[in-house]
Amino acid sequence: MKTFYKxxxxxxxxxxxxxxxxxxxxxxxxxxxxxxKEGLGVFDKKPVEEGYVIAINKNNAIRKITSAEIKNIxxxxxxxxxxxxxKPDSIVLFRLEDISNFYSDDxxxxxxxxxxxxxxxxxxSLPNIIAFFPEKYLIKDFxxxxxxxxxxxxxxxxxGKEWLPTAQPSxxxxxxxxxxxxxxxSLGAILLALPLGLAAAVYMSEIAKDNVxxxxxxxxxxxxxxxxxxxxxxxLVIIVPLIQKTFNLPVGETGLAGSIILGIMALPTxxxxxxxxxxxxxxxxxxxxxxxxxxxxxxxxxxxxPYSISGITAGAILGIGxxxxxxxxxxxxxxxxxxxxxxxxxxxxxxxxxxAAELGEASNGGLHYKALFALGCILFLITLFIxxxxxxxxxxxxxxxx
Amino acid sequence: xxxxxxxxxxxxxxxxxxxQKLKGSDTVLPLAQKEAExxxxxxxxxxxxxxxxxxxxxxxxxxxxxxxxxxxSRKIKMDEKMKLQDAGRAYKETxxxxxxxxxxxxxxxxxxxxTREQLEGIYTGKINNWKDVGGDDLKIVVYSRESxxxxxEFFKDHVMNKKNYASSVLSMPATGAIVQSVSQTKGAIGYxxxxxxxxEVKALKVSYDKGKTYIAPSLATAKDKTYPVVRPLYFxxxxxxxxxxxxxxxxxxxxxGQKIVxxxxxxxxxx
Numbered sequence: 001m002k003t004f005y006k007x008x009x010x011x012x013x014x015x016x017x018x019x020x021x022x023x024x025x026x027x028x029x030x031x032x033x034x035x036x037k038e039g040l041g042v043f044d045k046k047p048v049e050e051g052y053v054i055a056i057n058k059n060n061a062i063r064k065i066t067s068a069e070i071k072n073i074x075x076x077x078x079x080x081x082x083x084x085x086x087k088p089d090s091i092v093l094f095r096l097e098d099i100s101n102f103y104s105d106d107x108x109x110x111x112x113x114x115x116x117x118x119x120x121x122x123x124x125s126l127p128n129i130i131a132f133f134p135e136k137y138l139i140k141d142f143x144x145x146x147x148x149x150x151x152x153x154x155x156x157x158x159x160g161k162e163w164l165p166t167a168q169p170s171x172x173x174x175x176x177x178x179x180x181x182x183x184x185x186s187l188g189a190i191l192l193a194l195p196l197g198l199a200a201a202v203y204m205s206e207i208a209k210d211n212v213x214x215x216x217x218x219x220x221x222x223x224x225x226x227x228x229x230x231x232x233x234x235x236l237v238i239i240v241p242l243i244q245k246t247f248n249l250p251v252g253e254t255g256l257a258g259s260i261i262l263g264i265m266a267l268p269t270x271x272x273x274x275x276x277x278x279x280x281x282x283x284x285x286x287x288x289x290x291x292x293x294x295x296x297x298x299x300x301x302x303x304x305x306p307y308s309i310s311g312i313t314a315g316a317i318l319g320i321g322x323x324x325x326x327x328x329x330x331x332x333x334x335x336x337x338x339x340x341x342x343x344x345x346x347x348x349x350x351x352x353x354x355x356a357a358e359l360g361e362a363s364n365g366g367l368h369y370k371a372l373f374a375l376g377c378i379l380f381l382i383t384l385f386i387x388x389x390x391x392x393x394x395x396x397x398x399x400x401x402x
Numbered sequence: 403x404x405x406x407x408x409x410x411x412x413x414x415x416x417x418x419x420x421x422q423k424l425k426g427s428d429t430v431l432p433l434a435q436k437e438a439e440x441x442x443x444x445x446x447x448x449x450x451x452x453x454x455x456x457x458x459x460x461x462x463x464x465x466x467x468x469x470x471x472x473x474x475s476r477k478i479k480m481d482e483k484m485k486l487q488d489a490g491r492a493y494k495e496t497x498x499x500x501x502x503x504x505x506x507x508x509x510x511x512x513x514x515x516x517t518r519e520q521l522e523g524i525y526t527g528k529i530n531n532w533k534d535v536g537g538d539d540l541k542i543v544v545y546s547r548e549s550x551x552x553x554x555e556f557f558k559d560h561v562m563n564k565k566n567y568a569s570s571v572l573s574m575p576a577t578g579a580i581v582q583s584v585s586q587t588k589g590a591i592g593y594x595x596x597x598x599x600x601x602e603v604k605a606l607k608v609s610y611d612k613g614k615t616y617i618a619p620s621l622a623t624a625k626d627k628t629y630p631v632v633r634p635l636y637f638x639x640x641x642x643x644x645x646x647x648x649x650x651x652x653x654x655x656x657x658x659g660q661k662i663v664x665x666x667x668x669x670x671x672x673x
Binding site: 049050051052071074075076095134161162163164165166167168172177236237240241244250251252253331332335336337338339347349353356357358360362363364366 | 428455456458459461462465479480481482483484485526540541543548549554555564565566567569570571572573574575579582583586587588589590
């Protein structure tokens, strides 16, 4: 009876462990599926807001127009039709609220019942018009021509350099500056944090006296417990003005400010993990090295570091992981201008900051919403790639050792 | 027996009090919270829960029927309207207060007034040095809110003549961050709600008639409508819940509620 009970409880615990394992993996898979399902939806949408049409006069030779051209036309950067392949006439812009310039309130009607007709007449009468209005004001036998607009293309999305997701009439979804911004900031953070973190780890595991270490270690671990928004505020108030003064820049909110903050945030991870790895070097190995006449420094870089390399890499990678995905601190210090970064001393916009800042107001299921999910997919793929690289590197190292 | 009476009392309590949920714009949030607090003080039976998240979140909640009132700092968008229509829900819109936007610069900047056209040039990237608008030879650093913010849309529609922001514009996650950045950056310009003004920054006078008259932003000029950059704050609700939300909305629109509007730093409705 007792053995049965023991067996049963063992089985029960086993089952429980398996269940939690399955639940975790299932959750991860479901989240990934959801992310990609929503994200890929962006390529099924048109850049013009749903429920709106863009129309021109029927005698206008233009059939198709790109999203960027629409934006430039409405920004009055393109003012003549020949710039988009038409006649050399100047473009007449029309938005729905301009209707009162052309027709009286009586013609439009109190509840806009005359509006569809007015738009129809207007588009028909002005040969150089481009009109942007809701689809519900489009009458059946519309005399103008509706412009064809392509769905968002892969090349446009990844190669575009303009991120104006709420631009009307046509949203601009170029994610290249965001990807570049993320990579710049993370790279800078790693370049700052890795040498510093490794040096601190070596010092703590090999050189520091026990009582120094006893104070330093909890202090560094404390860094990991500070909320990221506190780092962000610290960066905005202290680091940003400092950078502005040191480099004599017009603006202090730069990629560098983000890198410094992220570097500080990644330090505890890098230090604790690599220090633990180094301390796991068997005493016998170190003593053998010293006994052979190697100096302390030679022992460190010939014995301790190679022995613990997989732990050090793991620490570095987890640090990078934190840097790439970090949102709040970066949001506050990098200035978030979606321009292609030419140097680290310019404002940049990162992917996580974009998602955090914009998702709250994007209308659910719309183009902007889907585009933000697509950004999430990109971020996921970047971290996945890094993780796989680490896996590859560490497994190869282990193989070499045997 | 005792537990039964408690249960009964609880049932009575929940059935007579109508809990209302407000969701949406973070700009309207502090105002709605204050209004709800004082409304609940006088109407002990009612319960109002106010949560933020953004105008889009609030309006989406209206479509999903998870919120009674959507707070919004922008007008409802066409696709949101269509979604409500598809879901077969009729809605109503009420303006509960106004918010004046002041254009701010660093106190060290000698420019003290700009026309709308100049502001448009600065924000679309055509003007990028202060000397072009009567200041020192200094690069203009342009700050804006995030594109998700209702303030961003309003500024674009009313000040920039619907043109798009230059992509070099720095966008900040919060209004407080704009004030902080403008106060520490010499060539900075930004826009914030009147409630956020402080001594660290200088508010510019703005002209909407090509430089004939410049008006400084203040509660008084916003109230008498001489200051041009003023935006409405909205409540959206479904007609099906009109009965239950009406007392609260009426309270806000009445004198007492409008007093709170002024205390929070927004501009009360003028009759």
